[in-house]
Amino acid sequence: MTKLEDLGEVISTDVLVAGSGIAGFPAAIKAKETSPEKDVLIVDKATVGWAGLAPKGGGVFWCIAPEDDLDKFVEYHVKNIGYYLNDQELLYLNAKETYGAAQQLAEWGVKVQRDAQGKLLTGHLLSSRWSHAGADLDMISLLSARARKSGVKLLSKVQIVELLKEGNRIVGAVGFNVIDGRFYIIKAKSTILATGGLNRTAAMFTPHYGEGVAAAYQAGAEMRNAEFGFLIHPRVKGGGNIPNLAFNIHNAAGEYMAEKYMPEVLKEEIYDTAILTPAFVVGVFNEMREGPIRVDMSRTGPERGGPPPELNWNRPKQTSYFTRLRKLSKYSRPAPPNPEAEIGLAAGCSPIRVDHEMKTSLEGLWAIGDTSYNGSAWGGAVCMAPGRMRGSPLMIGLLGGLRSGPAAARAASQAGSPQINYDEVKRLKDEMFAPLQSSQGLLPQDAIQELDGIVSPVENGFSRTKDRMEKVLSRIQGVRQKCSQLYAKDSHGLMKCNEAKSMAVCLEIVFNAALARTESRAYHYREDYPERDDKNWLKWIIVKQEAGKTVLSTEPVPIDKYKFKP
Amino acid sequence: MAANIKFDLDLCSSCKTCVDACFIDVIRWDDKKEQPFAAYPEDCVLCLGCEEACPAQCIEVLPAAVSAAPQ
Structure with a gap:
């Protein structure tokens, strides 16, 4: 008689979390801490505790501070960032919960920045409309330690490839160990995808090709707002970046593009280089057809963006890492005095549709972080993370984790034992290993x-x-x-x-x-x-x-x- | 992207941190020699995560075409 064990290693768990970044860990920890009797397993294609974007590009997260005006923030976002395709209820919910979520991180041992009185340190880092809070780049390793302490099981170097179905319900996933090729069949009553989206912005930070998105799509999950996923940004012609470049490019007549095409943003004192409006990028694109757009290097100063002096960020790991990264500039050609700019783009896709508890359209499946950054519709018609607001991916990942973990654990209590079809697993395995x-x-x-x-x-x-x-x-x-x-x-x-x-x-x-x-x-x-x-x-x-x-x-x-x- | 990844094995303490830190499986561990090696340097994205994480600071990652860092 055939049995699953003949095909590979079989693991059973109540809750499976695929992906161990800033979304996956909060989901796993919260699932375990709210339902200690449940088995919770977190799996990653990288080493759990080192994976995701947060250990490299993270450290600053969106936060609505008590002094921020929630209504005005939501109104600004809907009108000027999401262009009315937001799920406004979820936008409100997310915004309201940011401050508490940051405090939760601190309770779990993450070194969230605090002021001299020990209060969560927030400030208008890039915008007069909303605040940011900060933590150092070791947040994922600290969350990993907390997960272990809570009793979450960890499985490293296993790439999840396909979801398992029983009727219309997701009952786990299959994948393989990227080191030794061992095949894994993971039976789960609830599955949370936290594997990132397709993100081609910076390969050095994001090893994400939308594996979880593709798996969910092929299992029949609904996708939403996918058409907005690409990130558009001006850059040095032929590649390369200069800090705050978008605010300092001008045409042959000496007109600065930001002042010409998005004066309303500058008036709001928003210097987030992710904020670029559609009018700005289309304007720059059309001007490029008339003649070269150039970067005024003399204006590339800290007066635009960067932490204001009252925010005394103390993040030694981030400082050390970014100092190291600067050595790479030694190997590239130095920028000419007045470099030409162009419109660049990066492919992105994070469209899994979810409800307010981050549940997908399929029973037994939740999707958080960059798998559903667009699909949740909280941000409306925005590009992939950072979705025209720096620091929002970390917070959205965290919020999704905090909500989905308990929901998935609760659902696991109601679900029966997964029935896995041997022939289906065999077919998936053969397909997976065909290359x-x-x-x-x-x-x-x-x-x-x-x-x-x-x-x-x-x-x-x-x-x-x-x-x-x-x-x-x-x-x-x-x-x-x-x-x-x-x-x-x-x-x-x-x-x-x-x-x-x-x-x-x-x-x-x-x-x-x-x-x-x-x-x-x-x-x-x-x-x-x-x-x-x-x-x-x-x-x-x-x-x-x-x-x-x-x-x-x-x-x-x-x-x-x-x-x-x- | 591709890289020239150098390990100073005299300094290496065999802690395997670099293998953990490499989030795209470029660095592997040689069980026989008990030392790390760059198994897939052609896939390196120059994130320098291994360099940063190494407690002994014995790794240097250079773009593939570069054999030594400029002074």
Whole structure:
């Protein structure tokens, strides 16, 4: 008689958390601490305690301080950042809970910055409208220690590839150890995805190709707001960044782009380089067609952005790490005195649709952090994390973890033991390991490079038309089909194969949604529909997969019940 | 991206921290020699996380085309 154990290592748990970053750890800890009798397992393709974005790019998180005006913040966000596609109830809920969430981090041992009286240190780091709080880059290792102490079980170097289903319910996941190739079958009554989204902003910080998003999509979960995922930002032509560059670029006539195209942002004293408005990026894009845009290096000073003097950040690990990173500048060509700038973009996708407890459209499945940064709709029509507000990804990850953990643990109490189908697991295993059976074909690194090459040109990724998007989509689908020819020499290569396949799936979701939205809103800019159309498009686009086919639908934003209307 | 990852094995204390710190599985552990090695330098993204984490400060990560840091 066949049994699952013949296929690989079988683990049973009440709650499975895939991903051990700033979302996954709070979910796991909270699940265990609210339901101590439940088994909670946290799994990561990296070493648990070292994974995710937070140990490198983190450290500053969005926080609504007691002195901030909550209503004014929400109103500003809905009108100027989310463009009315927010779930305004969730935006309120998130904003209200930020301060308490930061305090929870401190209670768990994270060294959250405090003032001389021991009070949580918050300040208007980048904006007059909302505050930030800070912690050092060791927050994940400290959370890891807390998780261990709480009784959470940890499993490192296992990449989750597919979700297991029993009817319409998710009952765990399968994956493999990236070091030794061992196959894992994890039975779980509740599963929380915290594996990050597709994020091509900075490879050095984010090893995320949307593996969890692709797994959820292929299991039938709904996606939302996927068309807004790409991050658009001016940069030095040919690549490279200069601090606060966006605020210091000018045209040949000497007009500064920020002052010309987003004076209202400067008036608000918002110097967050993620805030760039659609009018700004479209303006810069059009001016680039007239002639070069250049960076005024003499204006690149600390007067724009950077912590105000009253915030005495004491984060030695962050200081040490960023000092080390600066050595890399020795290897690149020095910027010329007046460098030319261009519009750059980074592919992103974090669209898993969730409710206010971060539950997806599938029973037994929750999605938090960057897997659902867009799909939760808290931020509306924003790009992927940071979603035009620096520090928001850390806080959104934390909030999602705090809510989903207890909800998933409660649901596990109601759920029966997962029934796993042997034949289905066998099929998934054969598919997963197929690249190891070939000795030639497509290298995953080449597939990733090809996908980057398809979507990175601004005329493909940013300035969109129906014709161009159809061609882009067709090319993405071509790569996705070619992924059947992927080959891997070992389990590390197998991990890269899953990353390449996941990236192709994510990009297909993005462009399917983008084709459907026949208007321009936020960074979804359509040359053939250049205006925002509130009459027809106060709607969310929902993308899902049914029987292997992509199904699109729209859902009106319930604007009548929300406080702020166009 | 790709890198030239150098380990000063005379200084290495065999703590394996670099293997943990490498979030993309570029650095592996050689059980026989009991020392780290760059198994997939072609996939290194130059995050310098291993350099930063190493208690003995015995790792130097350089872009692939660079053999030594400029003075």
